[in-house]
Amino acid sequence: MIIERAKRVLRIEAEAVKKLEERINEDFVRAVEMILKCEGKVVVTGVGKSGIIGKKIASTLASTGTPAFFLHPTEGVHGDLGMLDKRDIVLAISNSGETEELSQILPLIKRYGNKLIVLTGRTNSTLAKSGDVVLDVSVSEEACPLGLAPTASTTAALAMGDALAVSLLEKRGFKKEDFAILHPGGRLGKRLLLKVSDLMHVGEEFPKVYENTLMKEVLVEITSKRLGVTGVMDQREELVGVITDGDLRRALEKYPDLLDRSASEIMTRNPKWIEASALAAQAVQRMEEHSITSLFVFNKAGERTPVGIIHLHDLLKAGVV
Numbered sequence: 370m371i372i373e374r375a376k377r378v379l380r381i382e383a384e385a386v387k388k389l390e391e392r393i394n395e396d397f398v399r400a401v402e403m404i405l406k407c408e409g410k411v412v413v414t415g416v417g418k419s420g421i422i423g424k425k426i427a428s429t430l431a432s433t434g435t436p437a438f439f440l441h442p443t444e445g446v447h448g449d450l451g452m453l454d455k456r457d458i459v460l461a462i463s464n465s466g467e468t469e470e471l472s473q474i475l476p477l478i479k480r481y482g483n484k485l486i487v488l489t490g491r492t493n494s495t496l497a498k499s500g501d502v503v504l505d506v507s508v509s510e511e512a513c514p515l516g517l518a519p520t521a522s523t524t525a526a527l528a529m530g531d532a533l534a535v536s537l538l539e540k541r542g543f544k545k546e547d548f549a550i551l552h553p554g555g556r557l558g559k560r561l562l563l564k565v566s567d568l569m570h571v572g573e574e575f576p577k578v579y580e581n582t583l584m585k586e587v588l589v590e591i592t593s594k595r596l597g598v599t600g601v602m603d604q605r606e607e608l609v610g611v612i613t614d615g616d617l618r619r620a621l622e623k624y625p626d627l628l629d630r631s632a633s634e635i636m637t638r639n640p641k642w643i644e645a646s647a648l649a650a651q652a653v654q655r656m657e658e659h660s661i662t663s664l665f666v667f668n669k670a671g672e673r674t675p676v677g678i679i680h681l682h683d684l685l686k687a688g689v690v
């Protein structure tokens with residue numbers, strides 16, 4: 370019984386969304402073009418469950434390149450309409466189209482001269498008649514067996530809001546990089562914004578020894594810098610090799626007198642590297658390609674003196690991985 374009830378709910382809501390396809394018409398195009406021409410923000414409003422859906426729509430619009438915010442109509446009639454600018458567009462959501470709180474702010478919206486886009490389940494309602502553009506989000510039935518709790522109707526309104534947001538996103542030419550700028554704390558933002566130069570170790574944190582440095586000192590350098598690696602430099606401060614923890618383990622088996630040997634005897638030549646301006650995500654990719662945990666960093670290709678080093682742990686801490 371529970372499984373069948375749940376499946377019925379999903380069928381009803383899926384059907385409600387599917388029927389919206391037939392209503393993507395010139396009114397929808399007008400709504401998109403109206404928002405594109407808007408010099409202000411999209412002010413989304415609604416009460417109850419419609420208000421909750423409105424908050425989500427406003428958030429989606431704002432995060433995909435269309436400035437928007439949610440205004441509760443009850444708070445609006447008590448002073449918050451001061452947030453409304455004459456250049457803004459109002460997007461009002463009401464399944465019945467007769468929500469009292471929305472009806473109270475309609476005269477003020479009209480007085481300001483704001484354009485009004487309406488999402489409603491009743492296209493002959495008071496709210497719909499006041500709209501400049503009306504988008505029909507009506508449903509044949511709610512998923513609630515009592516026909517009382519907004520279920521399919523809120524799903525339909527949410528889907529129509531997403532259709533608006535995505536259509537606007539594409540018309541604006543909104544890219545991943547733009548999304549990242551608006552989501553700097555998210556994983557995508559970090560992958561698209563953080564550069565190697567933001568995370569690399571420089572100065573005293575950079576592990577380095579010289580070709581003639583004895584391995585007993587190399588061991589101290591690797592241990593003290595805690596990166597499991599050190600660069601090997603020549604007298605011109607140019608990178609000529611690398612020694613890792615793995616190199617040390619292999620060398621211990623090969624050389625009984627390892628600690629008295631020089632770095633040049635143990636190092637691996639042609640260390641892997643990356644440019645400082647590269648995205649941190651590219652550093653992850655290069656490490657994965659070569660099955661390594663660190664990369665030396667150069668300002669640009671062709672240089673021989675590194676400016677830093679980046680470790681997989683730095684990328685993990687930054688949330689890039």
